[in-house]
Every structure is written in structure tokens, then in C-alpha cells.
Amino acid sequence: xxxxxxxxIYTVSKNxxxxxxxxxxxxxxxxxxxxxxxxxxxxxxxxxxxxxxKNVFDDPRHTTCTGIGYHSDVVPFDTIQTVVARxxxxxxxxxxxxxxxxxxxSFGMYIEIxxxxxHHPEQLEKIREYLKKSTGRExxxxxxxxxxxxxxxxxxxxxxxxxxxxxxxVKTGKPLKVVDHIGCxxxxxxxxxxxxxxxxxxxxxxMIKAWGGATVDYPERRHCCGFGFRQYLVQANRGYSLSNSKxxxxxxxxxxxxxxxxxxxxxxxxxxxxxxxxxxxxxxRYGANNSLIPVFTYEEMAGLVLGYDxxxxxxxxxxxxxxxxxxxxxxxxxxxxxxxSKAGKIIGSYTPQCSK
Amino acid sequence: xxxxxAPIETRSIDIDIFDSRILKYVIKYEPSLLVCLSCGGxxxxxxxxxxxxxxxxxxxxxxxxxxxxNLQTEINKCMLCGKCLLVCPRGVNxxxxxxxxxKALVIYKNQEK
Numbered sequence: 001x002x003x004x005x006x007x008x009i010y011t012v013s014k015n016x017x018x019x020x021x022x023x024x025x026x027x028x029x030x031x032x033x034x035x036x037x038x039x040x041x042x043x044x045x046x047x048x049x050x051x052x053x054k055n056v057f058d059d060p061r062h063t064t065c066t067g068i069g070y071h072s073d074v075v076p077f078d079t080i081q082t083v084v085a086r087x088x089x090x091x092x093x094x095x096x097x098x099x100x101x102x103x104x105x106s107f108g109m110y111i112e113i114x115x116x117x118x119h120h121p122e123q124l125e126k127i128r129e130y131l132k133k134s135t136g137r138e139x140x141x142x143x144x145x146x147x148x149x150x151x152x153x154x155x156x157x158x159x160x161x162x163x164x165x166x167x168x169x170v171k172t173g174k175p176l177k178v179v180d181h182i183g184c185x186x187x188x189x190x191x192x193x194x195x196x197x198x199x200x201x202x203x204x205x206x207m208i209k210a211w212g213g214a215t216v217d218y219p220e221r222r223h224c225c226g227f228g229f230r231q232y233l234v235q236a237n238r239g240y241s242l243s244n245s246k247x248x249x250x251x252x253x254x255x256x257x258x259x260x261x262x263x264x265x266x267x268x269x270x271x272x273x274x275x276x277x278x279x280x281x282x283x284x285r286y287g288a289n290n291s292l293i294p295v296f297t298y299e300e301m302a303g304l305v306l307g308y309d310x311x312x313x314x315x316x317x318x319x320x321x322x323x324x325x326x327x328x329x330x331x332x333x334x335x336x337x338x339x340x341s342k343a344g345k346i347i348g349s350y351t352p353q354c355s356k
Numbered sequence: 357x358x359x360x361x362a363p364i365e366t367r368s369i370d371i372d373i374f375d376s377r378i379l380k381y382v383i384k385y386e387p388s389l390l391v392c393l394s395c396g397g398x399x400x401x402x403x404x405x406x407x408x409x410x411x412x413x414x415x416x417x418x419x420x421x422x423x424x425x426n427l428q429t430e431i432n433k434c435m436l437c438g439k440c441l442l443v444c445p446r447g448v449n450x451x452x453x454x455x456x457x458x459k460a461l462v463i464y465k466n467q468e469k
Contacts, residue, residue: 238361246363280357 016197020154021098021144025056026091028110030103031064033265033297039314041102043303044148051162051306052155056100059090067105071229078130081123084113085131089139099142100151104264107147108185111193114141147186149263149298153195153203156210164307167213169258170330175214176258178301179293180204181248181271183264184224198222204261207298211305220251226274227266245274249286249293256288259325260295271295276319292320304331311337367421375422377467381460382419386453391446392416398440398450408433412440412450419457431457 025048029041048054066083069075091099101107117124124141131137152159167176182201187194196202199222205215226244231237248271252260262268272295278284279292287293295318296304303313310331315322316338326333341347383389396413404410410433418427431454440450 235360238359239364242361243364243366247366277359278363281359281362 013197016192016195016200018146018150018193018195019144020146020150020195021100022154023054023098024096025054025098025100025151026094026096026142027056027058027148028062028065028087028099028101028103028106029058030101030106030265031068032269033102036265036269037297037300037314037317039303039312039317040297040299043299043308043313044102044152046308047159047299047302047306048151052158054151057094057096059094061090062087065101065103065106065109067103067109068229070109071105072233078127080109081113081116081127082130082134084110085127085139086135086137088142089131089135089137091142092138092140097140097143099145100148101145102148102265104147104183104186105266107145107193108189110142110145111190114145115190117141147203147263149186149203150195152298152302153206156207159302159306160210163211163305165305165329165331167208167211167301167305167329169328171328175212176325176328177216177255178208178213179216179218179221179252179255179257179260180208181225181260181262181264181267182222183262183267186263204263204298207301208261211301216252216255216257218252218255220248223248223251225262225264225267225270227264227270232270241270242274242277245270246278249275249278252293253286257293258288258328259301260293261298261301262295263298268295268297272319291324294318294320294322294325296322296325304329307331309333369421375424377464378424378427378457378460379419379422381463382453382456385456386449388446388448389416389453392448393446395445397443397445398448401439401443403437403439404433404435410434415454415457424461427457428461 027045033040045056045058048056063083063086065087066075066080070077070080088099091097099110101110117127128138131139167178168174169176182194182204186203187196187198187201191197194201194203195206208215224244225248226241228241231241260271262271275286275292275295278286285292300313300315304310304326310316310322310326310333323333323335339347339349394413394416398412399405402410402412405412410430415427415430418424418430434454436451436454438451444450
């Protein structure tokens with residue numbers, strides 16, 4: 001650890017440095033993200049293609065990785081391996097070697113499966129046979145597998161050069177305090193697959209610092225958000241899920257963060273939704289001045305600093321109102337257009353929780 | 357609003373509100389409690405436990421976690437037969453522990469934490 005200007009900078013240990021491909025990515029979407037935060041994946045593709053000039057292939061034939069089913073004991077390991085093998089086959093057919101996953105669960109699955117194949121080559125041969133028999137396809141194991149937050153992390157300084165709205169409070173001139181939350185399956189299962197490992201994961205906090213913000217280190221920083229599939233799928237068990245998030249919120253509350261940034265679909269969803277639930281259930285709010293804390297995905301945050309329209313990023317789909325954070329950043333927005341389609345048609349209405 | 361579920365209260369010990377007075381009193385006069393290895397022999401052989409839901413290990417857990425609200429009800433189930441002393445592999449005088457808890461509950465009943 002280096003101390004510079006009273007700021008602690010954690011250097012990434014060489015054991016936890018990750019190789020991330022530069023260009024030519026095969027993109028694997030997330031099932032749940034497209035429903036929860038539909039703007040994020042579009043923003044990612046736009047940033048990569050238009051702002052960074054990268055080649056990324058978004059394949060409509062791609063399917064779920066079945067990770068949720070696997071972690072809920074519904075889908076057997078052989079089945080998920082074959083599904084993943086099909087994804088790799090699509091990548092191979094399109095001439096790509098670098099695989100990027102939008103979902104942390106999927107990313108964990110791809111790593112778990114390729115690691116299994118490394119240690120058990122007979123398993124790889126078995127899956128090749130299953131895929132050939134079921135679909136007639138053949139595949140190559142990707143040269144590089146990365147999570148999409150790794151790609152934004154790698155290009156954070158290129159984004160910082162084009163920055164339009166830094167993460168600075170326009171009224172006070174101070175950096176905005178952002179809590180980073182890393183999905184468990186990103187680096188807790190295979191610490192060498194996450195930049196900085198499981199303990200000092202750099203992927204999100206490096207983005208925040210590069211874009212002018214300040215990160216918050218709080219006691220329960222590495223605690224799970226509570227998504228855990230079995231904890232959420234059955235309604236009666238959701239108290240377990242809620243309790244995890246509550247523990248985190250109570251721990252971060254004294255630091256009065258301005259926003260939370262996550263790299264996992266489940267974490268974004270639950271850190272956002274459970275704030276609304278805790279407010280409705282017990283009247284508890286965990287932000288400064290009894291407010292709720294807006295939650296962003298890393299693509300939304302990147303989109304905001306690059307000057308994308310907040311409604312194009314899908315911020316109106318959040319449960320917690322993001323507008324107080326946009327005001328702090330000095331971003332101009334039109335609240336009347338919040339729930340209007342491109343054609344000007346009202347697509348629904350909802351009063352986001354926060355100012356209520 | 358009823359969501360069909362609720363947050364679960366944490367079981368972690370909060371050192372700021374942890375009431376360790378009874379535990380300290382018991383250990384002061386019966387230090388053998390410190391060598392307990394939680395084998396559960398006392399609980400398995402307990403006469404009172406055979407007839408009621410008395411559980412020596414639960415009693416000790418409540419004591420060690422500072423959860424003293426229901427401790428009185430719990431120890432009242434003990435009939436002080438002393439079979440737990442006979443089976444304890446570490447020689448913990450559990451009968452004395454129960455008696456000391458009874459005394460401590462009286463001493464600290466009306467005292468501020």
C-alpha cells in the first residue's frame with residue numbers, strides 16, 4: 001500500500017493482475033439485466049463502439065447461461081457446460097477469441113467451467129461430444145474471458161479523457177462519495193480472475209477515482225448484497241436476502257455516500273429495490289438527510305460522465321430516484337421526458353422513491 | 357406494507373450493547389466454565405432436559421451472548437440433580453454455574469448496564 005497526499009492507494013498485487021483483451025470481443029448478455037436495467041447493456045455497446053472504437057459482436061442467437069438454474073440446483077452441471085459450450089461455439093463460428101460476459105453470475109460460470117476443463121480434460125471431451133450430438137456444433141475454448149466491467153476498467157482513462165461531467169459535486173466542488181459493490185461471483189470464487197483479487201478489488205474503485213469521485217471504505221464493504229438465488233426465489237426466504245442488504249446499508253450509513261456503483265445484475269437490483277422495501281416496511285432510509293442512495297451500474301456511471309442522456313441510459317427504471325445525484329453532478333435533464341418513448345408516447349408512470 | 361417476508365434480526369454480538377456482567381460474575385466464582393468444550397454431554401444426560409425443554413448448552417449460549425432476558429426462565433427448569441457434573445469430561449461444575457446465575461440475576465436485577 002502506498003500513502004500519497006494522505007490518500008491510501010492500494011497497488012494491485014502481481015498475483016491478482018488480470019489479463020484483459022484489448023479489442024474484438026464476443027458479447028454475452030445477461031438475462032436479468034435486460035429486464036432490470038435495460039439501458040446498461042445498450043450503453044456498454046455504445047460506449048465501446050462509438051466512444052472507444054472497439055469491435056464487439058452482439059449475437060442474437062446467444063441464450064441464458066442457465067447459471068440461476070445451476071445455482072438453484074435445477075440445472076445439472078453437464079447441462080450448463082453444454083449450454084456454455086454452445087456459446088463458445090457461436091463465438092468460434094463468428095471468428096472471435098475474446099469472450100466478455102455482462103453478468104457476474106455468467107462470468108463466474110464461464111470461469112468455473114473452463115477451470116474444470118483445465119483440470120479434467122475428459123470432461124471437456126465429454127461436453128464436446130454432447131454438443132456435437134445435440135447441435136452439430138464444435139467450439140474452441142476462449143483465449144480470454146473477461147467481465148464487461150473489466151473492459152470499462154481497462155478503458156477508464158480513455159473515458160476520463162472524454163469526460164463531460166466528472167464525479168464532483170458542482171455546488172461544493174468536492175468529489176462525490178461513491179460506494180463500490182463487487183458481485184460475489186466476480187472474484188470471490190476465483191480471486192485471480194478479478195483485478196485486485198477478492199479483498200482489494202480495484203475494478204470499480206479505479207473507475208470512480210479516474211472519473212473524479214471518492215470511494216468509501218466501510219466495514220461491510222465485502223459483504224454479499226443478499227441476492228443468492230435460493231434466498232430470493234422462494235418468497236418466504238427473502239428475509240435472508242433483505243437482511244444482507246440491510247447489514248450493508250447500516251454499515252455504510254455513517255459515511256453518507258452519494259451513490260452506490262455495482263458490477264453485478266443482482267446487486268444493482270437488490271441494493272436498489274431493498275432500499276425501497278426497507279422504507280415501506282420499517283420507514284428506514286440510509287442516505288444523508290434521511291434520503292435513499294441511488295444505485296448505478298458501471299455502464300450507467302460511465303454513460304453519465306460521458307454526457308449520455310440519463311433517460312437513454314434507463315435511469316428512470318430505477319426504484320430509487322437518481323435525479324438528486326444528477327443534480328449533484330450538474331447534469332441537465334428533462335423530467336417530463338422521463339417516461340416517454342422516442343416517439344413522445346407515454347410508456348407508463350411511476351413516482352420514484354426518494355423525494356416522497 | 358406486507359411483503360410476505362421480513363428482515364431477520366442479526367445474531368452477531370454487538371460489543372457496544374453486550375451485557376457481560378452475569379458472565380463475568382459466573383466466571384469469577386466458577387472459572388472451570390472457561391474449559392467447557394461444548395461437547396453436549398451435560399445436555400444429553402440432563403434429567404430436567406428429559407422432562408422439560410431445558411437445555412444446558414442453550415443456557416450457556418444465552419449466558420455467553422449476554423441474552424439475559426430469558427435466562428431466569430431457563431435456569432428455573434434445572435432441578436440441581438448434578439448428573440451433568442458426573443459426565444462432564446472437563447470437570448465443569450455446572451450446578452454451581454446455575455446457582456451463580458441465580459445469584460447474579462438477583463444482584464444485577466435493578467442495576468444499570
